[in-house]
Amino acid sequence: MVGHPQRPVAKAPKDIVKVNIADRQPVREIGFATENYTEPFVHFDFMRYLRNSVFVTAMATLITLLTNSMAAFALSKYKFRGRDFTMLLIVGTLMVPLSVILVPLYSVVSAVGLLDSLWGVILPTVATPTGVFLLRQYMLTIPDELLDAARMDNASEWQIYWRIVLPLAAPALAVLAIFSVVWRWNDFLWPLVVLSRKELYTLQVGLNTYAGELNVQWHYILAMTVVTMIPVVLVFVFLQRYITSGIAGTGLK
Amino acid sequence: MGRITLTNIDRAYGKVKILHDISLDVGDGEMLVLVGPSGCGKSTLLRLIAGLDRPTGGKIEIDGIDVTEVSAARRGLAMVFQSYALYPHMSVRQNLAFGLENIRMPKAEIDQRIAEASRMLEIAPYLDRRPGQLSGGQKQRVAIGRAVVRNPTAFLLDEPLSNLDAELRISTRAELAALHKRLATTMVYVTHDQVEAMTLADRIVVMRAGKIEQVGRPLDLYNAPANLFVAGFIGAPRMNLLPVKVRSASATQVDVDGPGGLSATVAVDGSALKPGDDATLGIRPHDIELSDGGKGAVEAHVTLAEALGPETVVHATIAGDNRLVAVLKHQGVETRGAPLSLVLPPERMHLFDSAGLRVASR
Incomplete structure (x- = not known):
């Protein structure tokens, strides 16, 4: 995109330099710069960052689905004192943004020795109030008689959760899985805070290395941003049906 | 064996008492029908027997063993739910096998039991379908099948026919009766339909507002209802109840006067009644x-x-506002507003005292 033509430099102010107008060269040009895509793959450790991102996204999503569905099961199917208050408390944490709890969260992660580890990125993000709320609302629609029938069928409470409630909550789980993938893939601030070793960077943090203090290499940042968007776009293309039906079903936006 | 004994069962939700001091004995192999209007606590009682809910007081025994604190799974009972409660994500076969897999029964025996139950209930052609692909009657059979394969000590049925259309209900009712005869297993059956109760039961328990009003064989309840509620509940159309005044009462007969020049002598033990007492005549x-x-x-x-x-x-x-329903055995020519002379045979009359209790025959 950017050319560097030789500029004639005047030796003395009185000299007259004549330049043939036909010899001029363009300073800038427009064209496809595929090297912006290929260069980072060679110099920038793209594959390692991709692997980290995929690991974080996959593990965080799996654990999110497991823990959130367990919480939702308890909050929708068991009657205990303080159940509604607990639900309110969980949903209430939606009002607290990450930047507010960044410092205490950092201290906690540091204290348990998860700094500079991918698990330090994964674990604090797995309990999402949105996920608990979404799954609980869905599980409320599963009739209690099914659970009673399973109890008569000698099923333990774990089996009821694992073999009855989870399969029946599959549509809501799919929605949460999609949300979780998108959230974790796009996470930037928290991984940036936790990870300091370069080989642990996720894609989004890795891209940040192109933004220096004095110089931002926009051509690489923008090109790699396009690349990092591909998985999320694919998720939407293939699971769009679940997203729309899930959102319509839960009344969530 | 499948003898269920309830002793002084109470159930309260907070301050609201649902069941008051229920004592009941269900014999082995008996078909006991709990019947009553909705909200009378019959389904709650069934859930207590099943172990899905715990009583606030009293004792439940199965075959002489106290199971009040035993979990539903360990009581060895099977339940058929009103909504069938089939697992929608499993095939019919998996639905039947679920309870057996949970007790780690060998695969061969599970297959054998499913084959047996599906032959008996004629559900073999759709063993691999999901419940969503079945009709109401088929779902009903699968729900019963799921109970049958368990080979339980007793069946608990919670209004199993109420989601079927009228025609199917009658045929399924007959099949249930046949099934009970073949299996000879204790069944506790909850319904609000007194016709179901009359046709299926060995004994009927009539409940109202958490209390047992009367327990007895269907015809005993029909012929000698213990109180006004049972009199009105059992039998269709309902028994006519007319307010009367006692003219004279003795240990062998009671003379009463009623509306519209009604005067009758009922052969009951009226020693507790006095002339001038209010009473209710039922026919x-x-x-x-x-x-x-x-x-x-x-x-x-x-x-x-x-x-x-x-x-x-x-x-x-x-006499103005006393309603009366008569079923006359002929093709009537009665027209609206026309006068009609009716005979109320005294030997068919039931007399209830001012507290609503039956005045016993001699």
Whole structure:
């Protein structure tokens, strides 16, 4: 995109330099710069960052689905004192943004020795109030008689959760899985805070290395941003049906 | 064996008492039907027997063993739910196998039991379908099948026929009766339909507002209802109840006067009654006859006549606002507003005292 033509430099102010107008060269040009895509793959450790991102996204999503569905099961199917208050408390944490709890969260992660580890990125993000709320609302629609029938069928409470409630909550789980993938893939601030070793960077943090203090290499940042968007776009293309039906079903936006 | 004994069962939700001091004995192999209007606590009682809910007081025993604190799974009972409660994400076969897999039964025995139950209930052709692909009647059979394969000590059925259409309900009712006969297993059956209760039960338990009103064989309840509630609940159309005054009472008979010149002598033990007492006279619609011009007839006015073919259901009033329903065994010519002479045979009359309790026969 950017050319560097030789500029004639005047030796003395009185000299007259004549330049043939036909010899001029363009300073800038427009064209496809595929090297912006290929260069980072060679110099920038793209594959390692991709692997980290995929690991974080996959593990965080799996654990999110497991823990959130367990919480939702308890909050929708068991009657205990303080159940509604607990639900309110969980949903209430939606009002607290990450930047507010960044410092205490950092201290906690540091204290348990998860700094500079991918698990330090994964674990604090797995309990999402949105996920608990979404799954609980869905599980409320599963009739209690099914659970009673399973109890008569000698099923333990774990089996009821694992073999009855989870399969029946599959549509809501799919929605949460999609949300979780998108959230974790796009996470930037928290991984940036936790990870300091370069080989642990996720894609989004890795891209940040192109933004220096004095110089931002926009051509690489923008090109790699396009690349990092591909998985999320694919998720939407293939699971769009679940997203729309899930959102319509839960009344969530 | 499948003998279930309830002793002084109470159930309260907070301060609201749902069941009051229920004591009941269900014999081995018996079909006991719990019947009552909705909200009377019959389903709650069934859930207590099943172990899905715990009583706040009292004791539940199965075959002499106290199971009050035993979990539902360990009581060895099987339940058929009103909504069938089939697992929608499993095939019919998996639905039947689920309870057996949970007790780690060998695969071969599970297959054998499923084959047996599916032959008995004729559900073999759709063992690999999901419940969503079945009709109501088929779902019903699968729900019963799921209980049958467990080979339980007793079946608990919670209004199993209420989601079926009228025709299917009658045929399924007959099949249930046949199934009970074949399996000879104790069944506790909850319904609000007194016809179901009458046709299926060995014994009926009539409940109202968390209390047992009467326990007895179907015809005993029909012929000798213990109180006004049972009298009105058992039998269709309901028993006619007329307010009367006691004219004279003795240990062998009671003379009463009622509306519309009604005067009758009922052969009951009236030693607890005094002349002038308020009482209620009951007579079933089928027992009322058309007068042949003789004495003792009551003058009524027809408000509606429903000709059903073999019989005519006549709705009438006597002396203004006392309603009376008579089922007359002929194709009637009664028209609205026409006067009608009816005979209420004294030997078919039931007498209830001012507290609503039956005045016993001699």
